[in-house]
Amino acid sequence: MVLTRSKSNSQGTTAAAPAPAKAISPAKRKGQTSATPASKATKTEKASDISAIKNKTAEATATNSTETPAIVAAENNTANPIQAEAPATTETLTSVDTAATGPATLDMLEASAPPAPTAPTAATIPAPVDVPVLSSTAPVVVSTEEPTVHDGAAKPSTLRPYDAVVSDIEGTTCPIAFVKESLFPYVTSNLADFLKKNWSSDEMKEAVEALRIQASKDIANGLSDATPIAVESADVSSEKVQKDVIASIEWQMKADRKIGALKAFQGYMWKDGYANGDLKGVVYDDVIAAFDNWKAEGKKLYIYSSGSIPAQKLIFGFSEKGDLLHYFSGHYDTSIGQKVEAESYTKIATDIGLEPAKILFLSDNIHEINAAKEAGFQAIVTDRPGNAPLTAADQENNIVVKSFLEIPKAL
Known part of the structure; x- marks a missing residue:
């Protein structure tokens, strides 16, 4: 049986008779x-x-x-x-x-009869099938680097190149215990004798006058614990003035105030303690190693502390490791501004002569770190034994090290 073809009109009309096929020779x-x-x-x-x-x-x-x-x-x-x-x-x-x-x-x-096999032609090759491509997100690349946040911004995984280092002291280059357990107690325990011994010196008179001016400001600002310091006269004895000074210093130290007049007086007393051998500055071992590395790389080192510049020089000049002052190109204290204010760091950058981004700041105080970053500094938090604990956010948003030798290399 064979199959034949007939055509029908799609609209149901009668198909015309097929025309005779052309004969094939x-x-x-x-x-x-x-x-x-x-x-x-x-x-x-x-x-x-x-x-x-x-x-x-x-x-x-x-x-x-x-x-x-x-x-x-x-x-x-x-x-x-x-x-x-x-x-x-x-x-x-x-x-x-x-x-x-x-x-x-x-x-x-x-x-x-079955057709003889012939070579396949292009027509016998199935046409390629278009496979729909499903859109997908780009593959996630897991970074080996650690992120960093500057006050809510993404935290850099490492440091950018920098030319200078500005470091805090307490809880950063030296143990906080040295300040709390050696330097501060030295002042409070020797204050009365120190005043009597040096009361008539010009340096003492200048230090007391600075404390008196600060006390007047505190009273004017409504600080109830502020103690006025009398002026010595025929009616006011030196003993009375000295008692006022002691009361003012003890109140401010108990409040851990970062006031220039107080820090200057403390430095004045510490100089006497270092000079007679009662005090020796304590500096972490890793700090000296890091200082050597930075100096070898041509980086300049500076100190910015709430302690007075004379007090800073005493810690490093009379340290247990000898005189370390040769490492530093300069010192800053609160006379340039408070450490929790961004403007202070802007002034430091201007004085150093570098763009803020070219300066690395080191401190244990998160408020100081935030102020420095606000000014454009790069910054690292030092988490030393005895330092105030860091919150989860502090650790998430900052580069944190326990040693200067952990500070990442700049890329």
């Missing part, structure tokens, strides 16, 4: 079916039957003239694949009973 048919030696062999073996088959085909054509076009069409369609028709028509395949149309023709036998 034996020579042309032979060219189409003799592509390989195998097909030639098959045709030779059936040569004895060709004449009989053609005779019977002629008879069948005479008696079944209305069906012949369909058979020829089937043959032609086998040799020439059906081309796509216009969208307005549809195609159906109809079976043709060869018993009704007569024996199969040679062309039909050749059409039904």
Whole structure:
């Protein structure tokens, strides 16, 4: 049984009778079916039957003239694949009973024979399939570097190049215990004797006058604990004035005030203690190693402390490790401004002659760190034994080290 094609109009109209198929010459048919030696062999073996088959085909054509076009069409369609028709028509395949149309023709036998294998053409290769690409976020790259936040901004993973280091003292270069347990007690325990011993000196008179002026400011500002300091006269004894000085100093030290007049007086007393050997400055071992490294790299070192400049020089000039003052290019105290104010650091940068970003500030006090960063400094928090505990936010938002040797290298 073979399949024939008939066309029907998509709108249901009657299909026109198919036009007679154009006869294909034996020579042309032979060219189409003799592509390989195998097909030639098959045709030779059936040569004895060709004449009989053609005779019977002629008879069948005479008696079944209305069906012949369909058979020829089937043959032609086998040799020439059906081309796509216009969208307005549809195609159906109809079976043709060869018993009704007569024996199969040679062309039909050749059409039904399996085609000889041929080399694949580009048309047999499946067209590439477009696979939809799903949008996705960029891959997350895990950084080995540690982030840093400047007052809420992302914290840098390391330091940028810097040319100078400005360091605090208490809790940074020296143990806070040395200040709390050695320097401060030295003042309170020796204050009365020190006043009597040096009361008539010009240096003492200047120190007391500075304390008197500060006391007047505190009273004017409504500080209830502030103690006025009398002026010595015929009616006011030196002992009375000395008692006022002691009361004022003890109150301010108990409040841990960072006031210039108080720090100057403490430094005045500490100088006497260092000079007679009662005091020796204590400096962390890692500080000296870091100082050596920075000096070798050509970086300048400065001290900024709430302690007076004379007191700063005493700690490093009379340290247990000898005189360390040769490391420093300068010193700053609260005379340039309070350490918790950004303006103070701006003034320091101007005085040093560097852009703030080229200066590294070191301190244990988070408020000082924030002020320095606000001014544009790079900053690191030192977390030494005995220092005030840092909050989780303080540690998250800052580079924190326990030793100067932990300070990361600048990139």
